[in-house]
Amino acid sequence: MKNKVIGILMAVVMAAGLIGCSPAVNQGGDEGTKAAEAVTEQAEAVTGEKPVIKFGFTGGEIEEQAFRAGLDGAEEKFNCTIEWIRYPDTTTMWENLPAQMVAGTAPDIVAVTNENYMEFIENNMFLDLSPYITKEDYDFDRVTEVHRCWLIDDKIYGIPTDGAPAAFIVNMDMWNAAGLGELPQTMDEVRTAAEALTTDSVKGLCININEFHLTQYVKAFGGGWGMGETINTPENAQGLQYLIDLYQEGVAITPSEAGLGWDGEVFAKGLCAMSTGGVWYTATLEELAPDMNYEIIRVPKGTTWGCTSHSDTNVVLSSTEYPEIAAKICAYMGRDEAQNAVAELYGNPPAFQDLQEAYFNENTRIAALIPATEYATSFDYPAETNKFTDALRNEMEKALYVEGSGMTAEDILQNVENAMK
Structure with missing residues (x-):
């Protein structure tokens, strides 16, 4: 029954025209920041308020602390207001998202993993972030191999922050x-x-x-x-x-x-x-x-x-009103400072390879997993x-x-x- 509901709602999402159509022009770097600022100014001119970016997540107190560390300073940097949407568990989140996208109540950004991600990518529910960010915003050359699962046909479907082998x-x-x-x-x-x-x-x-x-x-x-x-x-x-x-x-x-x-x-x-x-x-x-x-x-x-190895990642839903701002915030949550904060609070190694040595030196209980980082793969479930x-x-x-x-x-x-x- 659960699969039928998800399938029907995904069809509704696509029929409603919520599948992402990314601009052809790359607006990353300074140009992307200017575009995000322009969106903010336009929103304020129309509504008199800053854009509201909703962040959806699951987890307990420790996970929330890690997310808050990643978003620290984002409201000021991107001149927006961030609202939090907490789901009781991942199953509830995935089951609710399609209907929320149709209703216009879905988060703009969602914290997910690389387990069931392909189903949502293939149904165009995750936004391609490549038009909005560049290497200066987030450098995929620095991630471990397993985190590159979010790069598909030169499109960026998520910004990895951390993850560890099983x-x-x-x-x-x-x-x-x-x-x-x-x-x-x-x-x-x-x-x-x-x-x-x-x-x-x-x-x-x-x-x-x-x-x-x-x-x-x-x-x-x-x-x-x-x-x-x-x-x-x-x-x-x-x-x-x-x-x-x-x-x-x-x-x-x-x-x-x-x-x-x-x-x-x-x-x-x-x-x-x-x-x-x-x-x-x-x-x-x-x-x-x-x-x-x-x-x-x-x-x-x-x-x-x-x-396998998890890749904890932030994605932007294709139903967002503010793709430029949301994409920039995702990249911001993947900065070095945020990845190190996640490692300290939650215990997962950073997504950036060059940050992992210090992590394993400080987390000796996890050091036995170092060899697994060389061969761990993504989950490769069917779409x-x-x-x-x-x-x-x-x-x-x-x-x-x-x-x-x-x-x-x-x-x-x-x-x-x-x-x-």
């Missing part, structure tokens, strides 16, 4: 109590550890049945989704079958089975000893389990070293992302939860591939 989290008190030695480097070692760590009250591994976590195992076995071109492959099947086997062996637990919302809660409550996750675990555990002894390492390899992720979750749930289903990973992938046709 990680693997281990409860060290449980690990040591089980008499285990070195932390796992391979999925075979994870399996052995999961068996040793499972007790009457604790499972060795948490398996969150969503696309992010499933993709880490797929990548670790040399697979990937290939924007929908490589769904049903032996490598992908090997990654999913690994999880099915661990669950059926009784050494893994899912968040829903624990009555909780996500893997971080399962881990914080001591109901599992290991889980895939990310650097956001530092903030989660500081709040939920401040005394926990844990380690963050890179995702162990199956047949290869592989994982019809919601359709794909719903199908993947549903099929994986059948394989794990439906007694006697006998479903294999090959069955899951075949069914998902069929759903995408």
Whole structure:
């Protein structure tokens, strides 16, 4: 039902003429600033007020602090007023945005990631920023490779600020109590550890049945989704079958089975000893389990070293009344000062490669992820992302939860591939 609603609303957005038509002339640099100032002056002349730029985001107090650090001084610099729109979660945000764009109530700028971004780019809901900013505003030559996913056919669809490779989290008190030695480097070692760590009250591994976590195992076995071109492959099947086997062996637990919302809660409550996750675990555990002894390492390899990396990014919706100002503000939020503030507040490495060395020197707990920055990739979900992720979750749930289903990973992938046709 969710996919039908999103699809219908996207069609309405396009029919309403809200798909972005970027000017042919590049207005970046000084010319772009002058254009933004001209828009502000025109708006003030008509309404007697400064333009209002709405910023949409999800997250808690720490995330808000990071966004506010990025926007610090923007109102004065661009002579506008910034209003904040907070969504309770990303699903609500994505479901509401199309209708808000039609109604004229959507934010101008939205903080997103590179997970389901292609669906919104292909439906022309994100503005191409290249006519409004130049290298002086934001230098894409400085970003790590994974952040270049926002450059498509020489068009800029977002301004990355930070992001980190996926990680693997281990409860060290449980690990040591089980008499285990070195932390796992391979999925075979994870399996052995999961068996040793499972007790009457604790499972060795948490398996969150969503696309992010499933993709880490797929990548670790040399697979990937290939924007929908490589769904049903032996490598992908090997990654999913690994999880099915661990669950059926009784050494893994899912968040829903624990009555909780996500893997971080399962881990914080001591109901599992290991889980895939990310650097956001530092903030989660500081709040939920401040005394926990844990380690963050890179995702162990199956047949290869592989994982994804988030790219936290600010985009401008194509429905904005003020593309020049909004684009400039996005670029402003990607300045060095703002990226360093995000790193300090939220814990994610900056998007600029030359800022990362200082970050890792100061965040030694995350330093184990440095090698992963060399091979981590974007998520490469199909453009019809919601359709794909719903199908993947549903099929994986059948394989794990439906007694006697006998479903294999090959069955899951075949069914998902069929759903995408």
